[in-house]
Each structure stands twice: as structure tokens, then as C-alpha cells.
Amino acid sequence: MTIQVDLSALTKSKWYEYAVRFLFGGAITVVAGLLAKRYGPVFGGLFLAFPAIFPASVTLVEKHEREKKQKAGISKTIRGRQAAALDARGAAIGSIGLACFALVVWKLLPIWSGPATLLAALSIWLASSILIWRLRKHHWLKSG
Amino acid sequence: MQFIFRVVVGGLVVSLFATLGDVLKPKSFAGLFGAAPSIALATLGLTIVADGKLNAAQEARSMIAGALAFLLYATVTIRLIMRYGLHAGPAAFSAVAAWLVCAVGAWLLVLR
Numbered sequence: 001m002t003i004q005v006d007l008s009a010l011t012k013s014k015w016y017e018y019a020v021r022f023l024f025g026g027a028i029t030v031v032a033g034l035l036a037k038r039y040g041p042v043f044g045g046l047f048l049a050f051p052a053i054f055p056a057s058v059t060l061v062e063k064h065e066r067e068k069k070q071k072a073g074i075s076k077t078i079r080g081r082q083a084a085a086l087d088a089r090g091a092a093i094g095s096i097g098l099a100c101f102a103l104v105v106w107k108l109l110p111i112w113s114g115p116a117t118l119l120a121a122l123s124i125w126l127a128s129s130i131l132i133w134r135l136r137k138h139h140w141l142k143s144g
Numbered sequence: 145m146q147f148i149f150r151v152v153v154g155g156l157v158v159s160l161f162a163t164l165g166d167v168l169k170p171k172s173f174a175g176l177f178g179a180a181p182s183i184a185l186a187t188l189g190l191t192i193v194a195d196g197k198l199n200a201a202q203e204a205r206s207m208i209a210g211a212l213a214f215l216l217y218a219t220v221t222i223r224l225i226m227r228y229g230l231h232a233g234p235a236a237f238s239a240v241a242a243w244l245v246c247a248v249g250a251w252l253l254v255l256r
Contacts, residue, residue, distance in 0.1 A: 006167055027151070048188065058221070081225050086171040109192075
């Protein structure tokens with residue numbers, strides 16, 4: 001399956017949907033910082049992997065898919081929920097990449113510079129996520 | 145001032161990854177960006193500047209447990225949608241409880 005970029009998807013989201021994501025992302029970043037200050041970095045660090053984007057984005061995936069079907073004259077459909085479940089399956093794969101990101105930062109940050117470590121960790125997150133996403137067809141994630 | 149800075153940086157990074165997830169196809173690939181390290185990039189960058197690299201490295205160690213809790217969270221969300229017929233919103237928001245139990249449990253049992 002080829003990866004595609006569909007810029008027309010940007011027009012499907014309303015301005016307030018972007019605003020909600022911005023404010024939610026900002027709020028979680030503040031909360032993660034406050035928790036780290038109050039309870040220390042060991043507890044605060046957990047919240048660096050808090051599902052911040054996911055609930056809002058998966059809700060939009062279902063809504064947009066349902067609207068697409070309604071425009072095509074199909075009023076009752078499970079396609080919205082199926083699309084949401086596929087999105088969640090992708091996020092499950094991405095979470096393994098997220099653990100790889102954290103591992104790289106934990107091990108490299110004490111010896112590398114901050115920007116170099118974050119760049120390396122981001123590359124590892126992307127590479128490991130794409131690799132597992134590609135492998136899923138052949139192995140235990142085949143049901144996707 | 146740092147509060148506003150965190151809101152702006154966190155909001156921008158989260159929005160950037162969310163927008164990438166919007167424009168990419170297929171859906172299962174776009175979903176990877178639902179677990180992007182957006183909060184981590186914003187927070188770790190600020191922690192490195194404000195509190196030093198060792199503090200940030202400690203946060204990253206705990207983040208591994210948070211990421212594994214995310215894996216459980218996404219799995220629970222899929223089950224709530226496909227097996228129990230919940231809509232995506234209620235499923236994703238209620239599954240946050242699974243993330244909290246798993247992450248805080250890991251902190252209590254392993255990290256603390």
C-alpha cells in the first residue's frame with residue numbers, strides 16, 4: 001500500500017477543530033511541566049507519552065468518514081468507526097516508535113547535545129514506526 | 145511567561161503532527177501520527193533549557209513506561225470501537241483511564 005499526501009483533507013476540518021487541538025496540546029504541555037515540577041521528573045516523564053492528539057483526531061476521522069458517506073446518500077454506516085479503528089491501529093504501532101524515541105533520549109541525552117539527541121530520537125521514532133507499519137502485513141498485525 | 149511559552153510551543157508542535165496525520169493516507173499510516181512525540185518534543189526541549197539534560201533524561205526514562213501505556217490505551221480503544229460498538233470519541237476518551245492506570249501503575253511498581 002502506497003503512502004499518499006491528500007492536501008484537500010485540510011479543508012474538511014473547521015477552524016475551531018484546529019483551535020481545540022492547539023489549546024489541548026498547549027494545555028497538556030503545561031500540565032506535564034507542572035507535574036514534573038511538583039512530583040519530580042520520574043513522575044512527570046510519564047505524561048510525555050500522554051495520548052494528547054489522539055482522542056481529538058480519531059473523533060474527527062470518524063466524523064469526516066461518516067459525513068463523506070452521508071453526502072453519498074448512505075445514512076447508516078459503520079465505515080466511520082472502521083476508519084477510526086484503523087487510525088487507532090496506526091497509533092498502536094506509533095506507540096512502539098514512541099518508546100524507541102524515549103529510549104534514545106534517555107541513553108543519548110547525557111552524552112550528546114540536546115538538539116542532536118532530539119533530532120536522532122525523532123528520526124528513530126519515524127523510522128521504527130514506518131518499519132513496523134510495513135511489517136504488519138506480513139506478521140502478527142496482519143488483521144489491519 | 146514560561147506558562148505562555150509552553151502553551152504556544154506545545155500547541156504548535158501538537159498541531160503540526162495532527163495536521164500531518166490529516167493529510168496522509170492510508171488511515172492506518174496516518175494513525176502513526178496520533179502517537180507522535182509532540183508533547184515530548186515541546187516539554188523535553190524546555191526541560192533541557194530550564195533544568196538541564198540529566199533531568200530531561202530522567203523524564204525520558206519514565207516516558208518509556210508512558211509509551212507502553214499508550215500501546216495498551218490504543219488497543220483498548222480499538223476493542224471499544226470494534227467489539228463494543230462505541231463511537232470513536234467516547235471510546236478514545238474513556239480509554240484514557242486505561243492509560244492512567246497502566247502509567248501510574250508502572251510508576252508505583254517499577255520507576256519510583
